[in-house]
Amino acid sequence: MVTPLLDHQAEEEVGAASNCLVSAERTLETEISGLSAVRAALKDGLAGPFQQTFDLIQKSMGRVIVTGIGKSGHIGTKIAASLASTGTPSFFVHASEASHGDLGMITEHDVVLALSWSGETQELAGIVSYTRRFKVPLVAITSRQDSTLGNAADIVLKLPSVAEACPHGLAPTTSALIQLAIGDALAVALLEGRGFTAQDFRVFHPGGRLGASLKTAKDIMHSGERLPLVAESTPMSDGLVLMTQRGFGVLGVTDELNQLIGIITDGDLRRHVSSNLLEKTAGEIMTRSPKSVAPDTLSASILELVNSLSITSVFVIEDGRPVGIVHLHDLLRVGVA
Template identity: 45%
Template structure:
């Protein structure tokens, strides 16, 4: 066993599963389009069911549907026969997963679904299976070979089913116009929630923390303000406290290269007159994107009247878990 080529085995598995995914383009048939439309028009929920490995894939599929705008739950087919059929209503749509299309626990609930008038979508590898034939729409996930060297353990087939489920979920997500705000509503926790929900106004420096000098102030005054506030920049305002410019660490390096006198120059002479700003109501994730796009480390935050409301620095985004 010490001489076993693990890399060769792993690469073989990846190759076989990649081929299984590539072949799924043949599954985007009229039935796939009709299944999408059926789910899009659903007045109830989507119910995913499957046994064994298909059940594990079904659980993930249901979670993906639910988090991308399609109300969805997983119902175990074995439990459905012992009371959980009560979780399914006539307005729901069932997506049943079974590689063979003959799994007893799944097949046994088909008559009950038909009696309720529930629409049935199946994902199997056999078009002539009991489940496929009983379905309103059938999606074929047939693969040439499982990654398992015995061609027995569900590997390539479960991967194909998972990807086909993702294809359904994302097609529906796009058709609904599901937005980042919608996504944030169902993902309020953790770092993902922070990226989607946190606004600039919640983490920006405000009040006396804002580095600020006035037109006519000396170059030295500006450097002292930058050093005191530690934001790597200072705003420049006019007599009415309106933003007219910015001076940054980058500008300082350029000033040194140009031999500009610290003691004789005014901030007016060296400031940058077109500072990058961002609305204080903007998502913090957008602030990060803007910084990366412009290769800068801080932004001036403004209110609805374009007055200076605060400063957001890359370090603020890192501390908040956004970057």
């Protein structure tokens, strides 16, 4: 039997959980509204400055120097990291440290991207003054065009005034999110404008699972004498020996031009089990038009293919000819699976 005290405690716990979810939903709705406001601004007054910033950075011979303080500074470090990892050389300079020697990191060839929601951040004074003195292009990300920062900047990315998710309207929540969003939009636009490819991305991300997923088929494939290949006329008695020796669980079947025309898997063998299996030829057993990948196919894409088809090996084809084979174990070995 539940005592009145325990019953009351249970009701309080349920009420607290309900309030927690209501708060979370309200926060997300508020921040979604903020993102929608930025999207609307991009179709209006923000479009021109955004294009100007894009063009400025595209033509720059230097780096993008991102700066800010507080929450804007934290967002700035992420924007700098995103730019740097997607082909736009960039780093973060702390606004306070700038006035204590770090201004020497900035050259006249750079572009400074300064974040301040109010545009009145005192700690930015040193770096803003430095850009004006040495004619370093200054782009402001702020909500106030007529602020000290806005008036000093060459280009102002004026973000719309939005409600903070904080019920007191004090903690930067929605404002920080839309600063990050406009930074991401700029980084992606520059990435696409430069034609930055997945292979370029790999150069800056060699480690971890991401680095593994950016390896290509030619990086991990087996080739040469390791390939389990037979001619269409090869007796299955010989084909099974080769299939066992190579250890990939498959045989590739080629024509007189060395084009891959079929594949033999364990499943094909089971479907053709009979007393005369060994007397048949590879051409009689094979499945035609097998799935294959190109040498530059990303390992992550190969993993998706083998998973979707429930297979363990796939041939790598160049100009119709098999040049390699990738096994599921190879994907495990490099860490993509």
